[in-house]
Amino acid sequence: MNIVVLVKQVPDSGADRNLRSDDNTVDRGSANNVINEMDEYAIEEALKIKEAHGGEVTILTMGPDRATESIRKALSMGPDKAVHVVDDALHGSCAVATSKVLAAALGQLGADLVICGAESTDGRVQVMPHMIAERLGVAALTGARKLTVDGSTLTVERQTEEGYEVVTASTPAVVSVWDTINEPRYPSFKGIMAAKKKPVQALSLGDLGVAPTEVGFDGATSAVLEHTKRPPRSGGEKITDEGEGGVKLVEFLATEKFV
Amino acid sequence: MSEVLVVVEATREFGVKKVTLEMLTLARELGTPSAVVLGGAGAAEALSAKLGEYGAEKIYAAEGEEIDGYLVAPKATVVAELVKRVQPAAVLLASSQEGKEIAARLAVKLDNGILTDVVGLAADGTATQVAFAGSTIVKSKVTKGLPLVTVRPNSINPAPDAATPAVEQLAVSVADADKLAKVVERVAEQKGSRPELTEASVVVSGGRGVGNADNFKLVEELADLLGGAVGASRAAVDSGFYPHQFQVGQTGKTVSPQLYVALGISGAIQHRAGMQTSKTIVAVNKDAEAPIFELADFGVVGDLFKVVPQAAEEIRKRK
Numbered sequence: 001m002n003i004v005v006l007v008k009q010v011p012d013s014g015a016d017r018n019l020r021s022d023d024n025t026v027d028r029g030s031a032n033n034v035i036n037e038m039d040e041y042a043i044e045e046a047l048k049i050k051e052a053h054g055g056e057v058t059i060l061t062m063g064p065d066r067a068t069e070s071i072r073k074a075l076s077m078g079p080d081k082a083v084h085v086v087d088d089a090l091h092g093s094c095a096v097a098t099s100k101v102l103a104a105a106l107g108q109l110g111a112d113l114v115i116c117g118a119e120s121t122d123g124r125v126q127v128m129p130h131m132i133a134e135r136l137g138v139a140a141l142t143g144a145r146k147l148t149v150d151g152s153t154l155t156v157e158r159q160t161e162e163g164y165e166v167v168t169a170s171t172p173a174v175v176s177v178w179d180t181i182n183e184p185r186y187p188s189f190k191g192i193m194a195a196k197k198k199p200v201q202a203l204s205l206g207d208l209g210v211a212p213t214e215v216g217f218d219g220a221t222s223a224v225l226e227h228t229k230r231p232p233r234s235g236g237e238k239i240t241d242e243g244e245g246g247v248k249l250v251e252f253l254a255t256e257k258f259v
Numbered sequence: 260m261s262e263v264l265v266v267v268e269a270t271r272e273f274g275v276k277k278v279t280l281e282m283l284t285l286a287r288e289l290g291t292p293s294a295v296v297l298g299g300a301g302a303a304e305a306l307s308a309k310l311g312e313y314g315a316e317k318i319y320a321a322e323g324e325e326i327d328g329y330l331v332a333p334k335a336t337v338v339a340e341l342v343k344r345v346q347p348a349a350v351l352l353a354s355s356q357e358g359k360e361i362a363a364r365l366a367v368k369l370d371n372g373i374l375t376d377v378v379g380l381a382a383d384g385t386a387t388q389v390a391f392a393g394s395t396i397v398k399s400k401v402t403k404g405l406p407l408v409t410v411r412p413n414s415i416n417p418a419p420d421a422a423t424p425a426v427e428q429l430a431v432s433v434a435d436a437d438k439l440a441k442v443v444e445r446v447a448e449q450k451g452s453r454p455e456l457t458e459a460s461v462v463v464s465g466g467r468g469v470g471n472a473d474n475f476k477l478v479e480e481l482a483d484l485l486g487g488a489v490g491a492s493r494a495a496v497d498s499g500f501y502p503h504q505f506q507v508g509q510t511g512k513t514v515s516p517q518l519y520v521a522l523g524i525s526g527a528i529q530h531r532a533g534m535q536t537s538k539t540i541v542a543v544n545k546d547a548e549a550p551i552f553e554l555a556d557f558g559v560v561g562d563l564f565k566v567v568p569q570a571a572e573e574i575r576k577r578k
Binding site: 013014015016017018019024037038094095096099121122123124125126127128129130131133134135137138139140141142143145155159160161162163164165166167168169170173178179180220221222223224225226227228229230232233234235236237238239240241244245246247248249250252253254256258259 | 272363371373375393397401404440448461485509517527557574
């Protein structure tokens with residue numbers, strides 16, 4: 001099975017993150033940039049499927065030059081190769097345009113199965129799997145906590161608010177995974193060394209047949225007008241329990257009319 | 260005034276969800292609200308009274324196995340056709356998994372911009388969003404097409420404004436291309452009478468400090484006394500204390516209740532991502548240096564196994 005895993009480089013969610021003051025895009029320059037955490041689960045799932053059923057695992061990333069670091073990191077877990085869509089004109093692209101570019105790249109790669117994380121930690125928008133599936137005319141099985149592959153039939157178990165549902169589709173399909181699906185492996189030393197030699201193909205917008213006016217700020221379907229830092233919350237009263245902590249807590253809740 | 264389409268979120272068990280009432284309230288500011296019910300046979304009938312109570316002037320219903328038996332593709336097609344026909348002033352959906360997914364397909368079908376996790380929308384289409392774990396407030400706008408936005412639960416105060424909606428049944432004929440992801444089984448899990456986590460006005464969450472799954476009874480007890488939902492930090496979920504669907508924070512749910520109670524939660528940035536826009540935050544933690552106290556309007560440094568039972572007892576006394 002030919003599997004493509006979508007990997008996004010994001011600013012580390014464990015540190016302070018900002019939008020740029022000049023163009024309102026995510027400030028990647030000052031951030032510690034890492035693989036979107038949920039994507040590691042997608043890579044792990046792809047590798048497990050390859051181990052069980054054979055095939056090839058390709059990483060697909062759209063991002064600036066510095067995303068190469070995350071691509072090598074992803075390859076060190078075990079995928080075979082990577083495709084990096086990189087083009088200066090992409091800066092400022094909205095989700096709709098991003099899906100157009102990724103769908104064009106996926107069209108060239110001819111994947112049986114596309115796996116991605118359920119959301120990225122920067123935007124948390126969760127729209128990419130369905131946008132891509134809509135463009136490619138294939139099924140999208142989203143938010144998987146379990147994925148079973150039987151020939152060309154995919155079965156996914158997904159959490160819902162009322163319980164869970166079991167959903168099936170045939171390949172080709174897009175599957176997004178939640179972090180409950182598996183435990184991603186750590187790259188081995190051998191894997192890290194091997195990753196340095198794995199092929200990473202760079203594709204430009206020209207290679208994909210997408211016009212620069214369809215992406216970036218020119219092609220954006222939405223715009224950030226302004227952004228402000230929310231003033232940090234300041235801690236209020238802090239008491240140390242000396243036997244009355246529970247009562248005092250309720251007294252506070254009562255003054256705020258919660259009790 | 261133009262119609263504003265509100266795609267209804269509802270559950271079989273509890274009917275119309277609060278976020279739908281928030282969207283209807285918001286829609287009244289922007290135009291004439293029309294609710295769109297997408298579900299099994301008879302879904303609109305069951306929901307119409309509530310939708311009318313909050314100002315739906317019209318209900319469009321697309322019902323049946325063809326709509327309900329697949330993941331969102333058929334629903335998106337129905338809404339896209341409706342948008343082309345009625346040319347609404349805006350389309351509002353819930354910022355839930357399904358709402359975002361329908362919106363995603365709509366955006367591609369209509370070549371239209373999309374804004375998610377919106378907490379406010381002005382008449383000129385300017386949306387307010389909260390980004391980066393609640394640390395940044397963003398003003399944004401759809402610049403191509405109509406405002407297509409998903410609204411985050413607990414963003415708007417729902418206010419009733421009675422109307423008598425006319426129901427229009429939409430003809431449903433779903434193409435094979437929209438039937439690729441078939442739901443073969445739906446399993447309901449018992450969740451009792453607690454409110455849904457993202458919609459609850461009170462959330463009581465437990466963290467690593469709760470110690471084990473059994474001790475979560477303490478968290479549940481306090482939640483029940485306050486009429487709230489139960490949440491859990493990632494550390495508690497990863498340790499197997501509580502199921503994943505109750506996880507608050509990065510890789511879990513985002514909540515914005517009136518009151519958030521953090522028990523035995525240190526307050527790592529990934530947890531704060533999911534709760535720091537809560538109105539009032541209180542915390543109990545034995546570590547006086549825990550970062551959660553930087554957010555808490557009221558904090559108790561102490562043993563939660565002493566503080567929480569005493570608080571529960573005190574609430575009972577006052578009832």
